[in-house]
Amino acid sequence: MITQPDHVPERLALLPASAVDTFLTEELLRGEQVHGGIDLAKVVEELPEDDARWWVEPIRSLVEDAMFEFREDRTRADAWLAPRLHATLRLTRREAADKRLWNHLALAVAPDYVAWRHLREPTARHPERRIAAERFRGPADRQCFSRLWWAAELFRNGPDYGPVEIACGNQDLIHTVLRLDLIDHRPTAQALVRLLERGTVTTGREINGLSAAINAAGATLIYDVLAPDEPRNPARLREWIDEAASAPPVGRHELPEGPDEDPVPEESVDALTAYFTELFETAPIRGRKNGD
Amino acid sequence: MKIYPYKRLNRPITLRVTSVSLRLPDGTRDRLETTAYSTQQQAVALGIAGHDDWSSATIGLSATLPPGADAPDAAWSDLRVLAVLTDGETNVRTSTELTRDTENGRDWSGSVEVLRDDHLGRASLAVYAVGTVDGVRGRSIAETDRSWVVDTVSDEPVRGLRLEVQKASFSRSSRDWLRVYADAPWVVDTSARVPTVFVNTDVEGVMGLLDSKGSGVDSKVRDLLVAQMATDVWTAVFHSAIGDLEVEPGSGPVFPTDWQGEVLREMLPDVVPGVHVEEALRQVHRRRTGESGWAELQTRIHYAAVRRAEASRALGYVIRALEQMNRESET
Numbered sequence: 001m002i003t004q005p006d007h008v009p010e011r012l013a014l015l016p017a018s019a020v021d022t023f024l025t026e027e028l029l030r031g032e033q034v035h036g037g038i039d040l041a042k043v044v045e046e047l048p049e050d051d052a053r054w055w056v057e058p059i060r061s062l063v064e065d066a067m068f069e070f071r072e073d074r075t076r077a078d079a080w081l082a083p084r085l086h087a088t089l090r091l092t093r094r095e096a097a098d099k100r101l102w103n104h105l106a107l108a109v110a111p112d113y114v115a116w117r118h119l120r121e122p123t124a125r126h127p128e129r130r131i132a133a134e135r136f137r138g139p140a141d142r143q144c145f146s147r148l149w150w151a152a153e154l155f156r157n158g159p160d161y162g163p164v165e166i167a168c169g170n171q172d173l174i175h176t177v178l179r180l181d182l183i184d185h186r187p188t189a190q191a192l193v194r195l196l197e198r199g200t201v202t203t204g205r206e207i208n209g210l211s212a213a214i215n216a217a218g219a220t221l222i223y224d225v226l227a228p229d230e231p232r233n234p235a236r237l238r239e240w241i242d243e244a245a246s247a248p249p250v251g252r253h254e255l256p257e258g259p260d261e262d263p264v265p266e267e268s269v270d271a272l273t274a275y276f277t278e279l280f281e282t283a284p285i286r287g288r289k290n291g292d
Numbered sequence: 293m294k295i296y297p298y299k300r301l302n303r304p305i306t307l308r309v310t311s312v313s314l315r316l317p318d319g320t321r322d323r324l325e326t327t328a329y330s331t332q333q334q335a336v337a338l339g340i341a342g343h344d345d346w347s348s349a350t351i352g353l354s355a356t357l358p359p360g361a362d363a364p365d366a367a368w369s370d371l372r373v374l375a376v377l378t379d380g381e382t383n384v385r386t387s388t389e390l391t392r393d394t395e396n397g398r399d400w401s402g403s404v405e406v407l408r409d410d411h412l413g414r415a416s417l418a419v420y421a422v423g424t425v426d427g428v429r430g431r432s433i434a435e436t437d438r439s440w441v442v443d444t445v446s447d448e449p450v451r452g453l454r455l456e457v458q459k460a461s462f463s464r465s466s467r468d469w470l471r472v473y474a475d476a477p478w479v480v481d482t483s484a485r486v487p488t489v490f491v492n493t494d495v496e497g498v499m500g501l502l503d504s505k506g507s508g509v510d511s512k513v514r515d516l517l518v519a520q521m522a523t524d525v526w527t528a529v530f531h532s533a534i535g536d537l538e539v540e541p542g543s544g545p546v547f548p549t550d551w552q553g554e555v556l557r558e559m560l561p562d563v564v565p566g567v568h569v570e571e572a573l574r575q576v577h578r579r580r581t582g583e584s585g586w587a588e589l590q591t592r593i594h595y596a597a598v599r600r601a602e603a604s605r606a607l608g609y610v611i612r613a614l615e616q617m618n619r620e621s622e623t
Contacts, residue, residue, distance in 0.1 A: 017483035019469050043468045092409035093382040099485070139538065154383060179538060181549075184378065184385035208541070220296060222422045224374060224387040225430040231386065234348065234407045 007037030014100035083161035086152035087256035172204035191272035227268035299367035303358035311352035368423030380549025522601035562596035
């Protein structure tokens, strides 16, 4: 297994996708060898000097802790890392939508984490040990770090990362739901977490069936009316971002606190939870006999 | 046509933007000129006044419901009208209720807030009329048939694909990867956020030609060159969009939410004519990943690209200009 590159940059930067290929070698995808870091540093676009958020050290230390803590069960690292990465790397959605940032994090800062978390053991169908390239450079819901950041952003309830932990504890949920538009509606996200928490849905098939049913019903129902959300106050997020410079490292045992935004109205979550439960009971789920 | 299991209005809602203003960091507002939005293009360009430090934009809206929304025998009650702003790139969805202008009128108005921190490129804006039908709350009974495009960067309200042109000396560029293309006059990069054409300034005179104005042969040649570049771009973006498709188990490929989706929706009707874009997407995906038919499709992809680049027109003008020049030199 690879270790971190010899040269790890001190600050995050932007790595354009067109420059990625040189470093995304076969050896790296097999988890055998990583680039040295020096050449990569030459092709990045720097981020503003005076912004404390771009220091690499807090992120490096987080991923190292994750690799140690979850060495026996790597998938469990997602639920631990997602809220902590989100609270460490305080971004606006505008910044988080820039894939160059995530390219840099995965290739320059922590390729060893990507390999540790996503190196697939050989199977009968794929006889080679391999990391999917999309874990380094790929869609937001697949890339190693951006999927965690977005999961935390979309499932947090205001400052509360509790729901993120629950959502990320279920690989099927973040795998299926992160790519769907339905998750952009905050009450929908919270209602999904509640169903998971109650054990109403657990397996991948159940989650697939439920999200397909929510999507289908959403073609004629406007969830914003069934379950209204409060408008967000952008100043709260800005304040939280400005505090990044003075914030202590995120707790390793306790959950950190997110931006002090209003939580989703409770009535809205209740209404949707009830509605989804009903939908789920009548939805066709593979492997489930109707009338169970 | 979609079939709905309940009664709806069968005509779409029309949506117009009536004003746009930006909130600046010092707390003041800049009300943008009407050139910031275009009803014909159904697009808003927030970059038009050159501010790059605005914090939010307020877009004033007016929506007209189709006739029948208030009919005494209507199948719905609790009529409400909602403007919904979405952005697939940043997973933003915000909705705002509009209010009726006059009692029993068909016009509703209100405004939506666009937060700059929430968008990197484009958002889209749709309006829904929602009511309670057969005891079910929240039913959509009519909507806009085409969403408005809200571009947070652009300085021109157009909805078509935005393309960036950058010039660089390929042999000396700080972009290392360009060096291997030092002998090419231009290359297309589709991996960036918006497709980008890099023009190689090492080719002497190329920038002069591209910047040429007026009505001479030069400008006709320039247009032909631009059409050639555009053909390359359209072909490349189509391929990269098709190559990156995500496939939903059970239901097939899904349209990407960014510019790649826009490109596919625009080109597919020329690539696989006569079917819905969803079906066209499935067919193209099947041909690319299946055993046969991908090579045969290339001509159609090229055709779709050439049409978009308006290559025939550019070629026609060049030929005419050359004929004219030859005639003049003979006499």
